[in-house]
Amino acid sequence: MEQNKHPLTNEVGAPVPDNENSITAGPRGPVVIQDVWLLEKMAHFNREVIPERRMHAKGWGAYGEFICTKDISKYTRAKVFEKGKKTDVFVRFSTVAGERGAADAERDIRGCALKFYTEEGNWDLVGNNTPVFFIRDVHNFSDLNRAVKRDPGTGLRSAQNNWDFWTLLPECFHQITITMSDRGIPKDFRHMDMFGEHTFSFYNKENKRVWVKFHLKSEQGIACLSDQEAAQVIAKDRESHGRDLHDAIEKGNYPKWKMYVQIMTEEQAKKMPYNPFDITKVWYHKDFPLIEVGELVLNRNPQNYFAEVEQAAFTPAHVVPGIGFSPDKFLQGRLFAYGDAQRYRLGVNYNQIPVNKAHCEVNEYHRDGFMRVDGNYGGTPAYTPNSAGVWAAQPDVMEPPLDLQGAMYRYDPKDDPTDNCFEQGGKLYRLLDRKHRDLIIENTKNNMEGVSSNIKYRHAVHCLKADEEYGKKMAEALKLDFLKVQELAKLSNNELNKITSDPTQVW
Ligand code: HEM
Incomplete structure (x- = not known):
């Protein structure tokens, strides 16, 4: 057979004689374990998928x-x-x-x-x-992703879960308004x-x-x-x-x-x-x-x-x-x-990994670990301080000190009277022309299809708290009773969440 100009090798550079026909015991017999190239090929393939990013996967x-x-x-x-x-x-x-x-x-x-x-x-x-962003406390982050990703029961994406979570945290309102706008x-x-x-x-x-x-x-x-x-x-x-x-x-x-x-x-x-x-x-x-x-x-x-x-x-x-x-x-x-x-x-x-590697010199004391492929710094001291005079910290790049105040506690920004979750979303709405305001209403209506009415009321109340017209148009589009939206808007965020999550209420 003529020698190919681009020879196929195995994973360590040895020539591969045949990449299509398994070694079998006789022409109609079973595959033998001695076909190590076949085993390597299958084993590598099984390990080719790495975990995708938990979010931002695509x-x-x-x-x-x-x-x-x-x-x-x-x-x-x-x-x-x-x-x-x-x-x-x-x-x-x-x-x-x-x-x-x-x-x-x-x-x-x-x-x-x-x-x-x-x-x-x-x-x-x-x-x-x-x-x-939607939220502002790390505690809510994994929950946000659970709510916008797939429902654990059905495996389907769920507008109900998505809007339930978003509307129970009023700080999401500003980002919801942007996401439902044309820029979504x-x-x-x-x-x-x-x-x-x-x-x-x-x-x-x-x-x-x-x-x-x-x-x-x-x-x-x-x-x-x-x-x-x-x-x-x-x-x-x-x-x-x-x-x-x-x-x-x-x-x-x-x-x-x-x-x-x-x-x-x-x-x-x-x-x-x-x-x-x-x-x-x-x-x-x-x-x-x-x-x-x-x-x-x-x-x-x-x-x-x-x-x-x-x-x-x-x-x-x-x-x-x-x-x-x-x-x-x-x-x-x-x-x-x-x-x-x-x-x-x-x-x-x-x-x-090349795409992650710094383009400048990297001098660190990290060593070993899976897939260490860079020579691992040879015999350079792996500890600090050392007397070899290598790789000392650089105090001249130290950040300035930062004064912090207050007692250690789990602060809820909603308890802060200066915190208003709806003001900036309302200002954004008013900045937009008629066409772009209507788009927010239309997109929200479409996106909330199939969502239960208690959650729709919660969102319409938030819109009303942000802007009179935004609330009214949202109530109309979602086919809600605007008088009821106005009544609910008198409640605090916590009271609104409570009543709209109460299974005994009829919506
Ligand atoms: C506490 C809040 C957050 C946490 C815990 C978090 C966590 C993560 C994690 C674990 C990943 C996957 C990383 C990987 O596998 O390489 C990721 C990806 C990403 N996150 Fe966040 N995230 C948060 C908030 C945000 C915010 C506020 C932004 C934007 C300002 C953001 C932008 C991104 C982007 C762009 C990626 C994809 C990065 C890439 O292309 O590889 N995240 N996030």
Whole structure:
């Protein structure tokens, strides 16, 4: 037989004589265990599926670069924000509720995870396409996902579970309003904005801290799909967002976003009428204007989906000098969750996978663990302090100290008289024109199909608390008694939850 120019080998490089015919005892006899290549092939295949991300399972990625175009050194010492600096970036976009095989064009928020390979380590900005989030306490996070994912009994997605959970936590209202608006189904990833959502911190060379929120605005503009358009897209193409991103980059039509920051001083934060670290609330642009800082461009597709997109691992815990966290308790929870998920999903050495690996030198005392593939630092001391003079900590990158106040306790923001869960959603509604207000009502009605009336009343009450017209239109669309909605709106959040969860009440 003529020798093939591209010889097939086994997993350790030995030539494979036959990849199609099993070794059998006689032409019609059983397979023998000596066909070790067959055993290896089957065994590897059985282990090829890794756990999908618990949420944000369906996603697409691309490489690019971030260019800092403005001088913001008065706020941050981060190298990535030195004027003129170009930094390599990898971005993974995702939907949240759907599994790995779900359709892209669903009504859902979109994840936007950005990895900046800076010269002082990787900075991950793991955000979404909306400026706020549904909830604000980590305790509610796993429950949110259980409510929006599949019902444990039927295995079906359940609008009832989804709306029951959302409406029992009034802080969800702002994000519900956004999700039910036209922006609830972006046309694709290129035509949407991205937000860090949380309050983070910047500190400069003098170690002076400010609070910061990150925004990335699409230079392609915003484009969204109606429920009907999305249904048509999904019928033909479940990968519409991924295909759009891939094809645009292949054609050289590179998508771009301008990055902006909002800055709040520590003094301003102390005087804020509401909690500036509450992720369910925005900072108004008129009080905290957007400051342009640079541009992100995506210009290269991954070569292998599993290696680069599925194995990508982002965590808000990865910050670099000049960028820090904030007292946002939701952010604090995330600082633990991601690394923990990735140690389970990819293994303890997941930061050695090329897409996750820093582009600068990494000198750490971590050793060993499954799939250690980098030489494990040879004979370099594995302990610190040591007398060999290697790898000492760098106190000059220490964050400034942060004053904290108050007793340790389980605080419920709803007990705080300055907390209003409906004000910002109401303001957003009033900012919109007739067409976009009507869309929220129409989309909510469609999305609540099959949901029981007690939950519909709960939501209509929230709409009314946000805005008279929003409440009235919602009651009409959901075919509710508006007088009853008005009566219920006199109750506190807790009383409303109680009465609308009371099985003896008739709705
Ligand atoms: C306490 C709240 C939260 C917890 C505990 C949490 C936890 C997680 C976990 C465990 C993953 C899967 C990570 C992996 O397997 O690699 C994930 C993915 C993700 N989360 Fe969160 N999350 C929270 C809130 C948020 C918020 C507020 C945002 C947006 C601002 C967000 C954006 C994302 C994105 C974009 C991904 C996908 C990352 C990727 O593409 O690999 N999450 N989250």
